[in-house]
Amino acid sequence: MTLxxxxxxxxxxxxxxxxxxxxxxxxxxxxxxxxxxxxxxxxLTSNYLTRRVEVSAEKNSSSxxxxxxxVKLFDQAKPLTAIxxxxxxxxxxxxxxxxxxxxxxxFRFPGEVMGEDALFLNVYNxxxxxxxxxxxxxxxxxxxxxxxxxxPELQQNLIQLLTKQSYEQQLNNQALIGKKSADCxxxxxLLNICQRNAKHSGNATEIELSIxxxxxxxxxxxxxxxxxxxxxxxxxxxxxxxxxxxxxxLSLEHLKRLANN
Amino acid sequence: MTLxxxxxxxxxxxxxxxxxxxxxxxxxxxxxxxxxxxxxxxxLTSNYLTRRVEVSAEKNSSSxxxxxxxVKLFDQAKPLTAIxxxxxxxxxxxxxxxxxxxxxxxFRFPGEVMGEDALFLNVYNxxxxxxxxxxxxxxxxxxxxxxxxxxPELQQNLIQLLTKQSYEQQLNNQALIGKKSADCxxxxxLLNICQRNAKHSGNATEIELSIxxxxxxxxxxxxxxxxxxxxxxxxxxxxxxxxxxxxxxLSLEHLKRLANN
DNA sequence: ATCTTTTGTTGATCTACATCAAATATAAAC
DNA sequence: GTTTATATTTGATGTAGATCAACAAAAGAT
Numbered sequence: 001m002t003l004x005x006x007x008x009x010x011x012x013x014x015x016x017x018x019x020x021x022x023x024x025x026x027x028x029x030x031x032x033x034x035x036x037x038x039x040x041x042x043x044l045t046s047n048y049l050t051r052r053v054e055v056s057a058e059k060n061s062s063s064x065x066x067x068x069x070x071v072k073l074f075d076q077a078k079p080l081t082a083i084x085x086x087x088x089x090x091x092x093x094x095x096x097x098x099x100x101x102x103x104x105x106x107f108r109f110p111g112e113v114m115g116e117d118a119l120f121l122n123v124y125n126x127x128x129x130x131x132x133x134x135x136x137x138x139x140x141x142x143x144x145x146x147x148x149x150x151x152p153e154l155q156q157n158l159i160q161l162l163t164k165q166s167y168e169q170q171l172n173n174q175a176l177i178g179k180k181s182a183d184c185x186x187x188x189x190l191l192n193i194c195q196r197n198a199k200h201s202g203n204a205t206e207i208e209l210s211i212x213x214x215x216x217x218x219x220x221x222x223x224x225x226x227x228x229x230x231x232x233x234x235x236x237x238x239x240x241x242x243x244x245x246x247x248x249x250l251s252l253e254h255l256k257r258l259a260n261n
Numbered sequence: 262m263t264l265x266x267x268x269x270x271x272x273x274x275x276x277x278x279x280x281x282x283x284x285x286x287x288x289x290x291x292x293x294x295x296x297x298x299x300x301x302x303x304x305l306t307s308n309y310l311t312r313r314v315e316v317s318a319e320k321n322s323s324s325x326x327x328x329x330x331x332v333k334l335f336d337q338a339k340p341l342t343a344i345x346x347x348x349x350x351x352x353x354x355x356x357x358x359x360x361x362x363x364x365x366x367x368f369r370f371p372g373e374v375m376g377e378d379a380l381f382l383n384v385y386n387x388x389x390x391x392x393x394x395x396x397x398x399x400x401x402x403x404x405x406x407x408x409x410x411x412x413p414e415l416q417q418n419l420i421q422l423l424t425k426q427s428y429e430q431q432l433n434n435q436a437l438i439g440k441k442s443a444d445c446x447x448x449x450x451l452l453n454i455c456q457r458n459a460k461h462s463g464n465a466t467e468i469e470l471s472i473x474x475x476x477x478x479x480x481x482x483x484x485x486x487x488x489x490x491x492x493x494x495x496x497x498x499x500x501x502x503x504x505x506x507x508x509x510x511l512s513l514e515h516l517k518r519l520a521n522n
Numbered sequence: 523a524t525c526t527t528t529t530g531t532t533g534a535t536c537t538a539c540a541t542c543a544a545a546t547a548t549a550a551a552c
Numbered sequence: 553g554t555t556t557a558t559a560t561t562t563g564a565t566g567t568a569g570a571t572c573a574a575c576a577a578a579a580g581a582t
């Protein structure tokens with residue numbers, strides 16, 4: 001894989017049509033926009049922030065298929081060096097148990113932060129794997145900590161970041177825990193990911209979904225076959241349309257009713 | 262209900278046999294032990310911390326049964342005023358949807374923190390309900406924020422608290438999301454709660470479990486009948502013993518194997 | 523004490539989903 | 553292009569757990 005830095009320390013603001021998320025819609029914003037305090041004229045972010053690092057699958061590079069294995073941004077159980085915000089593309093967060101069985105514990109879309117829950121033990125709790133050609137912003141932890149010692153305002157912003165993450169983590173999980181039937185689970189999931197993508201795409205009913213059935217089923221805790229059948233059923237019932245990775249939610253109302261059990 | 266304060270601002274350290282958790286085993290510790298910096302001689306905690314507030318069910322007080330409804334410490338959707346650490350007893354964290362259907366989103370045992378995920382929107386995301394006669398430490402948010410402005414060290418400690426919570430939240434949920442069978446789910450749950458209680462009780466195989474079958478089943482997303490059958494089966498198979506709210510894990514090995522699917 | 527309500531257990535049946543299996547579609551490799 | 557691997561869909565069958573129902577035990581209310 002390649003990690004190609006195209007660092008420039010300006011905030012990005014682009015058209016909604018761009019595949020890159022605007023800084024103003026990014027959860028990392030509190031710690032990676034220059035701090036506006038008077039006595040802190042220097043831009044601390046230059047010390048710890050690298051903007052828009054490409055995470056590209058090098059095709060034909062090895063015997064492993066990029067589609068199947070993806071490209072790892074960071075690795076479960078390795079020491080924490082940086083936390084990341086997704087600029088473009090989708091990441092899956094994956095854990096492996098002792099027997100090597102993979103469990104997908106979440107997905108991250110543009111504007112969302114990952115790795116921050118490693119700040120407690122300084123070890124990544126999961127691997128982050130790029131689904132396709134993605135890019136991220138990289139916030140190095142050691143200099144971030146150093147900077148926050150001289151800038152209380154930055155510390156305050158870090159708290160803001162962490163509380164938001166805690167809240168959203170809760171929200172994403174609660175959509176899935178304790179759901180009875182598989183169709184309500186799937187409806188909740190589809191609504192959840194469209195909602196999250198709407199923050200930067202501006203469209204809560206359509207997304208380009210690069211997650212494979214395998215990973216989706218793994219995350220939802222159902223079989224691929226069941227997922228496939230449900231997607232077919234949802235399409236027949238005109239709840240969604242889904243072809244060529246393009247997913248549209250056709251009836252938000254009906255889906256929401258389904259998702260609420 | 263009654264909230265009786267027995268505030269004294271000393272750290273509590275008691276014998277393992279006590280039903281109250283020691284401060285040294287409490288997740289709130291980073292923000293509620295006096296800060297030891299030289300130029301910050303005053304004890305900030307006196308400004309925001311109230312130790313050991315009793316949360317007691319007033320029996321015969323109303324038509325509502327205390328056992329069934331429990332005693333609310335704080336209420337979903339209400340503005341955040343304080344975050345709490347459990348001193349003794351067990352709390353259930355409960356959400357209600359528009360139709361009034363209850364979903365248990367977690368439990369909190371002595372030494373564990375709750376309400377901190379409301380720091381993002383300043384609104385509680387769930388109700389906390391005491392199962393029995395409990396006590397908590399109460400950390401008022403407004404003065405805590407004020408104090409942290411003058412004591413960067415406190416801010417640092419708050420970050421530590423939040424990262425730990427983020428980590429543990431992840432850990433507790435991951436034990437449950439994507440589990441296939443109900444017995445592996447139950448095994449994971451029993452191991453999880455014993456583990457968490459061991460931090461203060463020192464015993465990872467025995468706990469006094471005051472959670473009703475109803476709440477346990479609700480949290481696990483299975484039916485009470487199924488839970489009852491599984492508990493019977495686990496007892497027959499000598500995996501656990503469970504009578505009079507006293508739960509013992511008889512074979513950690515076997516349970517762990519079960520929990521790993 | 524009795525009466526009532528809630529909580530927990532056990533049995534019988536039904537259904538949603540897993541599992542097994544095979545076919546088709548898509549993408550990578552040559 | 554062809555071949556091979558991987559992803560996805562569809563069908564047939566079995567089973568775990570939901571649902572319905574009745575009963576037992578415990579806790580509160582009177």
